[in-house]
Amino acid sequence: RSQMSGMGCTRIMRSASEVHVMFTTLQRALGAAESSLLERQFPEMHTRHPAGVEPEPSLLPNSPYAAPEGAIVHAWRPGHWYTWMFEIESSSTRPPVHNWTIQHSENNVFGIAQSKKDNDAVKYLGTFQSLNECFAACNNTKKGTCNAWTWHQLNFGDPDWNGGCYMTVGGLWSPTAEVNVVSGRGPHEGGSTFKFGAGGNQGGEGNDEAGEWFIENVEEELDAPNEFFYNEVDHSLSVVYNGTGAPPNEIVVPTLANFFELKGTQAQPITDITFKGITFTQSRTTFMDPRGNPSGGDWALERMGAIFIEGSERVSIADNHFTRLDSNAIFLSGYNRQADISKNRFSWLGQNAVASWGRPVDNDGTNGETPQGTLLYGNFVHEIGHYQKQSSFYFQAETALTNLTANIVFNIPRAAINFNDGFGGGNELMHNLLFNTCRESSDHGAFNSWDRLPYFTNIRDGTVSSRPAVNNVHRNFIVANYAADGGCLDNDDGSSYYDIHHNFCVFGGHKSDFDGNSKISRSNLHIYPQVYGATCLNIGAQSLPPKGYAEGYYNNTCVLGAAGDFYLRIGSIDGAKCLGGSDKAKQIFEDGLLTNSNSLYVPSGDAKVQCDSITLSVSQFHQQGYDVGTQVSSKLPSAPTIIGWATQLLFA
Numbered sequence: 001r002s003q004m005s006g007m008g009c010t011r012i013m014r015s016a017s018e019v020h021v022m023f024t025t026l027q028r029a030l031g032a033a034e035s036s037l038l039e040r041q042f043p044e045m046h047t048r049h050p051a052g053v054e055p056e057p058s059l060l061p062n063s064p065y066a067a068p069e070g071a072i073v074h075a076w077r078p079g080h081w082y083t084w085m086f087e088i089e090s091s092s093t094r095p096p097v098h099n100w101t102i103q104h105s106e107n108n109v110f111g112i113a114q115s116k117k118d119n120d121a122v123k124y125l126g127t128f129q130s131l132n133e134c135f136a137a138c139n140n141t142k143k144g145t146c147n148a149w150t151w152h153q154l155n156f157g158d159p160d161w162n163g164g165c166y167m168t169v170g171g172l173w174s175p176t177a178e179v180n181v182v183s184g185r186g187p188h189e190g191g192s193t194f195k196f197g198a199g200g201n202q203g204g205e206g207n208d209e210a211g212e213w214f215i216e217n218v219e220e221e222l223d224a225p226n227e228f229f230y231n232e233v234d235h236s237l238s239v240v241y242n243g244t245g246a247p248p249n250e251i252v253v254p255t256l257a258n259f260f261e262l263k264g265t266q267a268q269p270i271t272d273i274t275f276k277g278i279t280f281t282q283s284r285t286t287f288m289d290p291r292g293n294p295s296g297g298d299w300a301l302e303r304m305g306a307i308f309i310e311g312s313e314r315v316s317i318a319d320n321h322f323t324r325l326d327s328n329a330i331f332l333s334g335y336n337r338q339a340d341i342s343k344n345r346f347s348w349l350g351q352n353a354v355a356s357w358g359r360p361v362d363n364d365g366t367n368g369e370t371p372q373g374t375l376l377y378g379n380f381v382h383e384i385g386h387y388q389k390q391s392s393f394y395f396q397a398e399t400a401l402t403n404l405t406a407n408i409v410f411n412i413p414r415a416a417i418n419f420n421d422g423f424g425g426g427n428e429l430m431h432n433l434l435f436n437t438c439r440e441s442s443d444h445g446a447f448n449s450w451d452r453l454p455y456f457t458n459i460r461d462g463t464v465s466s467r468p469a470v471n472n473v474h475r476n477f478i479v480a481n482y483a484a485d486g487g488c489l490d491n492d493d494g495s496s497y498y499d500i501h502h503n504f505c506v507f508g509g510h511k512s513d514f515d516g517n518s519k520i521s522r523s524n525l526h527i528y529p530q531v532y533g534a535t536c537l538n539i540g541a542q543s544l545p546p547k548g549y550a551e552g553y554y555n556n557t558c559v560l561g562a563a564g565d566f567y568l569r570i571g572s573i574d575g576a577k578c579l580g581g582s583d584k585a586k587q588i589f590e591d592g593l594l595t596n597s598n599s600l601y602v603p604s605g606d607a608k609v610q611c612d613s614i615t616l617s618v619s620q621f622h623q624q625g626y627d628v629g630t631q632v633s634s635k636l637p638s639a640p641t642i643i644g645w646a647t648q649l650l651f652a
Helices: 131-140 583-592 618-623 639-651
Strands: 052-054 072-076 083-093 101-107 122-127 148-152 164-168 176-185 192-199 213-216 228-231 236-239 260-263 274-276 307-313 316-318 321-325 330-337 340-342 345-349 354-357 375-377 380-382 394-397 403-405 408-410 417-419 428-430 447-449 471-474 477-479 489-491 496-501 504-508 510-512 517-522 525-530 535-543 551-554 557-559 566-572 593-596 599-601 608-611 614-617 631-633
Touching: 072 192, 122 131, 131 148, 131 164, 131 176, 489 496, 504 639, 510 517, 525 639, 535 551, 566 593, 566 618, 583 593, 608 618, 614 618
Parallel strands: 260 307, 274 316, 307 330, 316 340, 321 345, 330 354, 340 375, 345 380, 354 394, 375 403, 380 408, 394 417, 403 428, 417 447, 428 471, 447 489, 471 496, 477 504, 489 510, 496 517, 504 525, 510 535, 517 551, 525 557, 535 566, 551 593, 557 599, 566 608, 599 631
Antiparallel strands: 052 192, 072 083, 072 213, 083 192, 101 176, 122 164, 148 164, 148 176, 228 236, 525 535, 608 614
16 A cells, blocks of 8 residues: 555544544454464553444545445544554445434533533523423424434533533534433434454554544545545556646655665674765555564554664664654664664654664563663654654663663654663663653653563673663753643653653653652752642552652652642552551651652642542641651742753753
8 A cells, every 4th residue: 555655545533522433342352363463462452452433424424435445544542542543344334224313321512512502513402301392492493404412401410501402513423421411313324334454553552442533545535635545456546736737747655664674683783884964755654564562561563664773783873864754764673782873853754763672582681682772862853653643752662771862852742752661771861852742642741651561681780680770861851741741751650760850840740650669759840740730749549669669759849830739649558548647657658758858839838748538738748747858938939040940950
């Protein structure tokens, strides 16, 4: 299948409230042929995905399609974690419905209606005592043809909505389950059912359902400039030309995914190769190629890139421009040492700028078949992840001792830097500028890490151990805007052994959550931080770790924007009632979290500390003897003061 760089056949993208698609909830067991495409399989990962889609005819106005087989459906996984791509294998037509149907506990105007008001999508029909009155109002309305209505029962629970009756314009049918609501639908066409035959392997966290979606590679949707369709039967190419005059005589059809393949072995590596001053452009898409789960994180990916390297030492990739590539730009696979990726520009990419993935034997990383000692310095990265939304400037799995310094990264769909596991650790991130991340996704930070599986390596001190070397994260400028609700630094799901210090974080606090340990956040500047709500530090979904594995939050400056914002959010402690006032509870708390000597700025001096079911004011927290040396000020610092702090922090 040919694809033009950056183009698709059609995009039927609507908000979640506007599009409701019945993705079949059949859990697909991976057969031998399909599972052979995966390099690793975990019970909780990648084991299920939607098997098909039953779209409402109104969502595909150019349907029915004469030959939808081979079309590609792109769909968000719920939660906007990543995007799936599915190839349609077969289709069938659902019979029309000739009668009105009434559905209880279904709200067809959820998220698109305004209380007792009209808008472009929904019209208000009145407030009534029964669904029969609402039904009658639908039949008698002068606001247009009513083919779908929704009535909020009198016990709906909100006086602004109780008894409210609404119709959708054009008979839009997009119901959401909700109690004490009834929706009715008039006669309608049945529409098509599309069954998927390939795909669904683009992420590491399965689900039975999907979110927003669009379809491409179907001839009937060839209706907008720059769209194209290749007919594989008669070998004709149709293009909607976006310009004046005659279209060009030549059309470039990318056919290569890997432009350069450097393949050696650990025993006989390729050495001392340099790529310099080259523009790399127009590679083909690879999102339907075989993929694997690199480790215990959320990602799945294919070992492909415009520059693909395996079995190398001292490869230099510097001063190049990677642009309009529909797949990964650079891929480090297996054994690689001292790769230098510096001062390149990455823009308008379909997937990742740089991906690194080793080849240990199961959880034994002592075989050396992993990338180590990679330097990524001074790269300029923007507008990437246009096909696969779970894409980053830099992704690593089963990789260690990476140095990321002085990179500028912005305008991307998900985290700028992503560590899929802890492996051997020893990574360093410093002087990077990260902003405008997570523009299309959520439940993530500008930096994201997981560490769900232990590995045996000798990287920490030369002896074989499951304990990795400490990762050093310092003097980075990170803005956690858009949907980076996991904070500036999102240490998720088991992430451990991080020393995070002297970073300037705007709009993001520190997430240190879900069963990790030994992460120290010190001497950082958190300005108006958010971690699933306003908070400086969020460990809200786990018990604090035991003695000897404490988390840390000390010597930080945190500026909260509103009285009542959270200073600390802790899930619980084991063995006592958290913040219950007992000496035992205090000892367990302090064994699991080292917190002291912070500077906290919050209006009225009113910040909160939460642990388990108990919420205290910060003054009550201090009165119990916690958090010694922390100072609280009710006067917020000015912008020039904050800039002065940041300058001293980053450049001292």
